[in-house]
Amino acid sequence: MKRYQELPIGGVIPGGATPHLVQTGGWRSGKKPLFNEKLCVNCLLCWAHCPEATIMVERLQMRGFNYDHCKGCGICSQVCPTGAIIMVEETKNEPTPSAAKASEEVCV
Amino acid sequence: MPNTKELARREEMHQRFTGAHALCAGCGAPICVRTILNAIEEPVVVVNATGCLEVATTRYPTTAWNVPWIHVAFENAAAVASGIETAYRVLRRRGKISREIRFVAFGGDGGTYDIGLQALSGALERGHRFIYVCYDNEAYMNTGNQRSGATPFAAQTSTAPVGERSFGKPQRRKDLTEIAAAHHIPYVAQASISDWYDLARKARQAAAVDGPAFLNVLSTCPRGWGYPTDQAVKIARLAVETCYWPLYEVIEGRWYLNYIPEEKLPITEWLRPQKRFAHLFEPQNRELLHQIQQQVDEAWEKLLRKCERYEAL
Amino acid sequence: MRVATEQQLSLLTGAEAAAHAMRQINPDVVPVYPITPQTPIIETFAQFVADGLCDTEIINVESEHSAMSAAVGASCAGARVMTATSSQGLALMLEIVYIAAAMRCPIVIAIGSRALSGPINIHCDHSDSMMARDAGCVQLFAENAQEAYDLMIIAQRLAEDHRVLVPVMVMQDGFTITHSAEPVALLPDEVVKDFVGEYEPLYPLLDVDHPTTQGPFVLPDYYFELKRQQVDALDAARTVWLELQERFAEISGRRYQGFFEAYKLSDAEYVLVVLSSTAGTAKVTIDRLRRKGIKVGLVKPWVFRPFPAQEIAQALAGKRAVAVLDRAISLGSWGPLYLEISAALGRYLPKKPALYNYIYGLGGRDTPPELLASVVTDMQNEVDPTVLRYLGLRE
Numbered sequence: 001m002k003r004y005q006e007l008p009i010g011g012v013i014p015g016g017a018t019p020h021l022v023q024t025g026g027w028r029s030g031k032k033p034l035f036n037e038k039l040c041v042n043c044l045l046c047w048a049h050c051p052e053a054t055i056m057v058e059r060l061q062m063r064g065f066n067y068d069h070c071k072g073c074g075i076c077s078q079v080c081p082t083g084a085i086i087m088v089e090e091t092k093n094e095p096t097p098s099a100a101k102a103s104e105e106v107c108v
Numbered sequence: 109m110p111n112t113k114e115l116a117r118r119e120e121m122h123q124r125f126t127g128a129h130a131l132c133a134g135c136g137a138p139i140c141v142r143t144i145l146n147a148i149e150e151p152v153v154v155v156n157a158t159g160c161l162e163v164a165t166t167r168y169p170t171t172a173w174n175v176p177w178i179h180v181a182f183e184n185a186a187a188v189a190s191g192i193e194t195a196y197r198v199l200r201r202r203g204k205i206s207r208e209i210r211f212v213a214f215g216g217d218g219g220t221y222d223i224g225l226q227a228l229s230g231a232l233e234r235g236h237r238f239i240y241v242c243y244d245n246e247a248y249m250n251t252g253n254q255r256s257g258a259t260p261f262a263a264q265t266s267t268a269p270v271g272e273r274s275f276g277k278p279q280r281r282k283d284l285t286e287i288a289a290a291h292h293i294p295y296v297a298q299a300s301i302s303d304w305y306d307l308a309r310k311a312r313q314a315a316a317v318d319g320p321a322f323l324n325v326l327s328t329c330p331r332g333w334g335y336p337t338d339q340a341v342k343i344a345r346l347a348v349e350t351c352y353w354p355l356y357e358v359i360e361g362r363w364y365l366n367y368i369p370e371e372k373l374p375i376t377e378w379l380r381p382q383k384r385f386a387h388l389f390e391p392q393n394r395e396l397l398h399q400i401q402q403q404v405d406e407a408w409e410k411l412l413r414k415c416e417r418y419e420a421l
Numbered sequence: 422m423r424v425a426t427e428q429q430l431s432l433l434t435g436a437e438a439a440a441h442a443m444r445q446i447n448p449d450v451v452p453v454y455p456i457t458p459q460t461p462i463i464e465t466f467a468q469f470v471a472d473g474l475c476d477t478e479i480i481n482v483e484s485e486h487s488a489m490s491a492a493v494g495a496s497c498a499g500a501r502v503m504t505a506t507s508s509q510g511l512a513l514m515l516e517i518v519y520i521a522a523a524m525r526c527p528i529v530i531a532i533g534s535r536a537l538s539g540p541i542n543i544h545c546d547h548s549d550s551m552m553a554r555d556a557g558c559v560q561l562f563a564e565n566a567q568e569a570y571d572l573m574i575i576a577q578r579l580a581e582d583h584r585v586l587v588p589v590m591v592m593q594d595g596f597t598i599t600h601s602a603e604p605v606a607l608l609p610d611e612v613v614k615d616f617v618g619e620y621e622p623l624y625p626l627l628d629v630d631h632p633t634t635q636g637p638f639v640l641p642d643y644y645f646e647l648k649r650q651q652v653d654a655l656d657a658a659r660t661v662w663l664e665l666q667e668r669f670a671e672i673s674g675r676r677y678q679g680f681f682e683a684y685k686l687s688d689a690e691y692v693l694v695v696l697s698s699t700a701g702t703a704k705v706t707i708d709r710l711r712r713k714g715i716k717v718g719l720v721k722p723w724v725f726r727p728f729p730a731q732e733i734a735q736a737l738a739g740k741r742a743v744a745v746l747d748r749a750i751s752l753g754s755w756g757p758l759y760l761e762i763s764a765a766l767g768r769y770l771p772k773k774p775a776l777y778n779y780i781y782g783l784g785g786r787d788t789p790p791e792l793l794a795s796v797v798t799d800m801q802n803e804v805d806p807t808v809l810r811y812l813g814l815r816e
Contacts, residue, residue: 004646009586009654010525011647012624013171013634021170022128044112047119048304049341051138052127057116069127073134073330074338087338151629155494166637176626179636180493180520187487190480191450191494191502196627198449198478199500205627227490230483 019069024052028072031087033065039084046076046085110308115146122174124152129165129172134337136327136344137161137243139301141214144241144323145175147311150208153192154178157185157219160250161243183223186231186240189213193236210315211238217258218248221284232291232320239314242284243327253332257282261403262396264384265332275387275396280403288322289358295321296358301328302344306355306366313357326353334383343381350378351408356415365415372408375401426672428606435566435598438605439505439531439591440465442573444475445613448529449500452480452488456510457543458595459533463505485510489517489528496526497635499625503577504528507595508535508549515553521588522557522651524636527580527620528588530558531573534697534748535595536784544785545595547696547748550725551757557651559589559658560726562696564682566603569593571675572723574608575665577617584657586623594698596785612672655727662724680729681722683736685711689718691800692737692774694762695746696722699781699788703746706793717797725758730765737766742775742800746793746812748782755809756780775803781812788813 008014035046040062047055047062051073054066077085118124124145131138137160145152153176156162162179165172180188189211199205215224220242228240247265248254255265261280264270268277289296294317299307307325314321326347328340335343347353350373355366376397379385388396433441439462443451453463469475482488485506496502506514511532521528537548550560561576563569569591576589593599608616624633639647662680670676684704686692693703700721707717720736722729737743747756754760759778766773779796782788792812799810 001642002646004649007169007643007646007650009623009650010635011168011523011637011639013166013169013637014624014631016632017123017126017128017172017174018170019126019128019172022130022172024127024130027133044116045304047116048112048143049139049301050127051131051133051135051142051340052129053119053123053125053138053142054127057120059120060113060116066127071133073340074336075134075139075340078338079341153498153626153629163638166634168637168639168643171634171637173634174632176629176632177634178494178497178626179638180490180524181517184487184490184517187482187490188494190482190487191452191491191496192498192626194450194478194480194491195495195498195500195502199498199627201476202449207629209627209629226483227487230487233483234481 023068024071025068028070028090030090031072031074032067032070032090033072033074033076033085034088035062035064035085039082041082043081045079045081049075049079051075110147110312115308119146124175126172126174128170130167131160131164132331134330134340135160136245136301136329136340139340140241140243140307140325140327143304143307144212144311147308148210148212148315150210150315152210152212155185155189155192155211155213157215157224158182159216159219161214161216163250182219184227185213185215185219185224187227189238189240190231190234190236193238213238213240215240215242216249217242217244217246218256221257221282229291232288232293232322235319237319239311239321239323241323241325243325245327245329245332246281247332249329249332258284261400262385262388264387270387275393285322285324292361293322294319294360298324298354298356300326300344300348300353300355302341302348303355303367310357332384334386335381339381346373346378346381349373350375350404352378352404354408354411356411363415364417365411375404426609426612428608428673430604430606432602433566433605434461434600434602435563435569435593436461436533436600437465438566438570439573439593440469441607442570442613443503444469445608445610446503446574446577446617447475447614448477448503450480450492450495450502451477452482452491452504454482454485454488454506454510456485456507458535458599459505459507459531461599462531462533485514486517489514489521492528493517493521493524493526496521496528497524498627499622501581501620502526502528503531505531505533507533508537511549511553512537515556518553518558518588519556523647525586525654526588527586529573529576529580530588530590532590532592533595533599534592542784543595545597546783546785547592550590550592551749551751553590554726554757557655558587558726559585559655559724561589561591561723562725563591563593563598564697564700564721566598566605569598570605570607571669571673571677574613574616575669578665579658579661581620582661583623585654585661587651587654587658592697597698608673616668616672659727659729677723680724680732681720681736684719684721686718686720686736688716690716690741691797692718692720692740692743693746693793693796694720694743694758696725696748696758699746699748702788702790703793706790709790710794710797715797715801728761728765730761731769733762734765734769737774738770740774742777744777744779744796744800746779746781746796750780775800775806777804777806777810779810779812786813
């Protein structure tokens with residue numbers, strides 16, 4: 001860890017947000033969101049309501065979830081008007097790729 | 109008027125507020141923050157009072173913020189914002205800055221209704237061009253759910269707890285939105301994380317006025333209020349549908365109601381899903397439920413009479 | 422040495438002198454809140470602004486706490502900031518003063534030294550500035566209106582040096598100096614402007630293209646290191662203060678030699694150490710005693726924080742006795758200036774002069790030359806140094 005002379009003065013954190021330093025994906029206790037591309041209408045309501053800003057939107061298309069930061073709260077599944085998002089069981093052993101494009105998984 | 113596409117585009121480009129924070133799963137505050145920051149078109153500088161939002165988003169050396177952000181203390185977000193806004197005007201006047209910048213101060217109900225009230229009042233009275241956003245989760249949540257001036261009547265908190273001789277908070281909550289309106293500022297609004305578009309529109313409106321703007325945003329707290337994390341938006345919506353938390357605006361001193369529910373739900377609908385009100389459903393507390401319904405009804409009637417017209421969402 | 426610039430001599434109170442310094446510095450933002458006896462500083466300055474003699478933006482805040490909060494906001498935004506307060510106002514803003522120092526805001530704070538309540542008293546003593554001595558600011562004490570003016574100008578330049586970047590408090594005695602008129606030599610406007618230069622902030626919030634997070638939440642793994650940085654800031658203030666003396670002497674002809682004024686010190690056997698206006702009374706007393714053949718001298722520190730321990734210890738080495746006069750008391754212990762000097766002597770001198778502490782002038786109690794002379798008599802009589810004494814107290 002840095003010595004006092006190596007830190008910027010005044011407690012300033014320069015350079016903007018540090019998402020790579022924060023891995024709150026580990027907070028999820030059992031459930032993670034998945035979405036069904038076929039049911040999704042790109043209303044972006046899930047994007048609008050995610051407290052962690054984990055809904056990845058590219059060129060106005062819903063692309064998936066950033067599992068590095070998703071805490072599994074489930075709000076997205078509740079606000080989705082078409083039922084395209086469901087919360088599924090997640091085991092610790094399951095390799096959830098970070099920033100995964102989960103659209104390949106079709107929800108049952 | 110803002111829409112999801114425009115805001116999504118802005119976030120894709122600027123990512124003003126990221127998920128790099130330790131707010132609880134399902135917290136309403138970041139929903140409020142993201143909506144507001146993505147709705148404002150100009151660059152923003154954020155001032156944050158001590159509280160959940162500040163502590164959880166800036167654990168040194170990490171930060172969730174991609175905008176200039178400052179925290180100084182608990183009770184002075186509005187005073188700090190006054191200083192920044194004044195510096196901005198002077199430096200612009202002296203030719204050192206040319207950009208349009210908007211200033212947004214975020215404070216919880218603790219840091220706004222109570223300890224921050226003086227600084228807020230002073231800043232509003234002086235007419236600084238900034239937006240003060242209170243994310244109201246109805247208690248001092250960061251320190252573990254202690255009662256604040258915003259805690260509703262009969263709610264359970266750790267410093268006015270339910271017990272053998274107590275039904276929770278004996279006092280009614282303050283109406284801070286009305287207090288802000290009494291400062292004769294150009295724009296005051298009450299909003300909720302449940303009504304996303306309404307909040308985004310109000311943020312845009314607040315950024316456009318040439319003077320102070322105050323937004324009071326109901327911001328759910330799964331831990332303090334006691335409900336499953338995925339119910340945040342639903343619970344906030346119930347506050348609106350029961351007329352407990354009306355959505356309205358005060359524009360240049362004229363009151364406009366933004367939403368009248370087709371069917372005004374009984375207040376029990378709002379109270380029932382939250383553990384902090386669970387004791388009210390015991391038989392001996394029936395009278396309290398009547399009292400609460402009466403309080404909501406009276407406040408709603410008063411608001412209806414005050415509002416000039418109904419300005420639809 | 423170059424001939425100092427043409428200076429206009431005016432009859433000014435200390436408050437007016439400070440306000441002139443502020444006018445000439447022409448900061449960006451000055452939050453103001455009234456409190457006796459500093460109010461004439463902000464009133465005079467507000468009139469200058471109203472008459473267009475400078476174009477600072479004044480914020481009429483609703484409390485001193487908000488004054489310092491707005492000052493920190495403006496400073497972190499990237500602006501040059503000054504403010505003024507006293508006593509209860511300083512007490513109220515103290516929470517934020519610590520934070521201003523930690524956030525490295527180079528704010529100049531003019532203090533009209535006034536007693537802290539209770540009981541409520543509007544007159545002079547040093548309890549207010551002493552209360553703030555641990556906050557991490559540079560603390561400078563002015564003896565008279567001229568020094569108040571000079572130190573305000575030096576303070577701005579000192580604060581904004583990138584090696585320092587902490588608030589600087591400039592104390593002038595309430596009423597005695599703030600409200601008494603004396604001849605003050607004012608430097609020309611351009612000379613002051615040139616001396617203070619431009620403020621170049623390191624992390625201005627208004628630079629929206631380079632966002633920073635300021636005032637984050639820090640846990641035990643980093644707090645200690647961040648506080649340690651502030652130690653370096655105050656150490657650097659010593660160096661920068663000494664550098665600035667040269668420059669200031671060149672433009673004004675007035676030299677603030679070292680960290681304290683030494684008056685008839687070199688051959689003195691007995692020394693008085695005192696801050697601010699009572700030093701003036703001390704000089705008169707010393708002159709009278711010298712005519713009687715008693716070798717008395719004076720040490721009058723300008724810089725209290727960072728405390729010039731080694732320099733004062735060296736100056737007092739070999740003296741027979743030293744009496745430290747404190748216009749404040751650290752209740753439960755002795756006078757703050759005495760405590761600093763006692764520690765300094767202990768640290769640097771294997772052989773120490775006898776050291777005495779006198780508490781004087783609390784709540785504006787007048788301290789005439791006769792009282793100061795009695796202190797010298799005490800030293801000559803080798804009174805017990807383990808007893809804390811009070812000057813002018815009815816006991």
